[in-house]
Amino acid sequence: MGTLILSATAVLVVLGFSNELLWLAAVGLLYLYIRHGRTRGGSTASSPSSSGGAQPASYRAYRERRDQQAKWERRYRRERPFEARRQERQKSGK
Numbered sequence: 168m169g170t171l172i173l174s175a176t177a178v179l180v181v182l183g184f185s186n187e188l189l190w191l192a193a194v195g196l197l198y199l200y201i202r203h204g205r206t207r208g209g210s211t212a213s214s215p216s217s218s219g220g221a222q223p224a225s226y227r228a229y230r231e232r233r234d235q236q237a238k239w240e241r242r243y244r245r246e247r248p249f250e251a252r253r254q255e256r257q258k259s260g261k
Contacts, residue, residue, distance in 0.1 A: 169200070172197075172200045173200075175196060176193045176197050176200075178198050179192050179193035179196065182192050203208060
């Protein structure tokens with residue numbers, strides 16, 4: 168993604184020799200890239216992503232999420248035994 172933005176900036180600079188507005192667009196694009204683009208996709212992101220399909224930052228984070236999910240499932244089965252049995256029957260019946 169960074170290569171694409173840097174390439175677009177170079178094109179804007181080259182085209183900007185005849186139009187000063189393109190120079191401003193190139194500067195704005197570089198500013199947005201430096202300000203927002205570098206911190207989002209990097210592997211050094213400090214806050215975990217809230218999306219369900221994202222890769223965990225480490226095996227420890229994966230293990231903690233997996234254990235938390237197992238704890239929630241055990242609690243659900245304990246608090247709602249009839250619903251849990253019904254869901255198991257539906258799952259094994261398909």
